[in-house]
Amino acid sequence: MQNDIKLVDYLRARHSTPVAQIGEPGPSGQELEAILTLASRVPDHGKLAPWRFIVYRGEVRRQLGETFLEIMMHDSPDLTDAAREAELSRLLRAPVVVAVVSTAAPHVKIPEWEQVLSAGAVCLNILMAANAHGYAANWRSEWIAYDNRALAALGVKPEEKVAGLIHIGSSDFPVPDRPRPDLADIVTFAGEDRS
Structure with missing residues (x-):
């Protein structure tokens, strides 16, 4: 994305690049740190x-693909053959995949729903921060975000949920x-007569 594009112009044209169209290069370690900070x-x-x-x-992306294939074969x-290849390459479609893991839990003061919404906001911010650094990104979930065996392989704890897998x-x-x-x-104006 060009640095001289105004935010309103970016938002007007914002879209997700299909994951099948994302490839190398991915962000460097320093760029990824900046993206996640934002x-x-x-x-x-x-x-x-x-x-x-x-x-x-x-390499961990390939190893996870082998695990996903084992789960599916079970x-x-x-x-x-195409379905097998899809599992093996599930996390290889982009050079970097970031799981946004929701740790939302009951709280004495903060509703759990608001905590979940915050995780969703993080997912969208990753997309925008990646775009701001010149990268394409796509927010996915797929079956691996809902299968306990896959979640364990991904490093997600039993009490957590995947808000999104962001391919960059x-x-x-x-x-x-x-x-x-x-x-x-999609818009309703409360208390107004719009006729």
């Missing part, structure tokens, strides 16, 4: 930081915008 600047009632990051890059032994890398693929909702269909 991402953590979200609304956070009570300053709980009810989320954490797990970064997957390098459940569906007749997987096609580079792309020169032109992404057409998708249809967006018409404001008339």
Whole structure:
């Protein structure tokens, strides 16, 4: 993203690059630290930081793919070759994948729902921070975010949830915008007669 683009112009054109179109190079260690630092600047009632990051890059992504394939083969032994390859490459589609892990829990003062929303805000901030550093990004979840065996392999604790798996890398693929909702269909003005 060009540094001279105004925020309103960026937001007007913001989109997610399809994960299949993301490749090398990914952010350096220093760039990733900057991206995650920016991402953590979200609304956070009570300053709980009810989320954490797990970064997957390098060979661990391939090893996790082998684990995902084992899990799928246990459940569906007749997987096609294409389905097997999809599991093996699930985290190889981008050079860096960041799990945003929600650590939301009951709290005497802060509703758990607000903690979950904060984790969602972190996911969107990672997308925007990655874009600001010139990288493409995509927010995914997929079955691995909901399977206890896969979650354990990913390093997610039983009491935690994956808010998103953010794939970060580079792309020169032109992404057409998708249809967006018409404001008339999603906005209500309380107490106003809009006729």
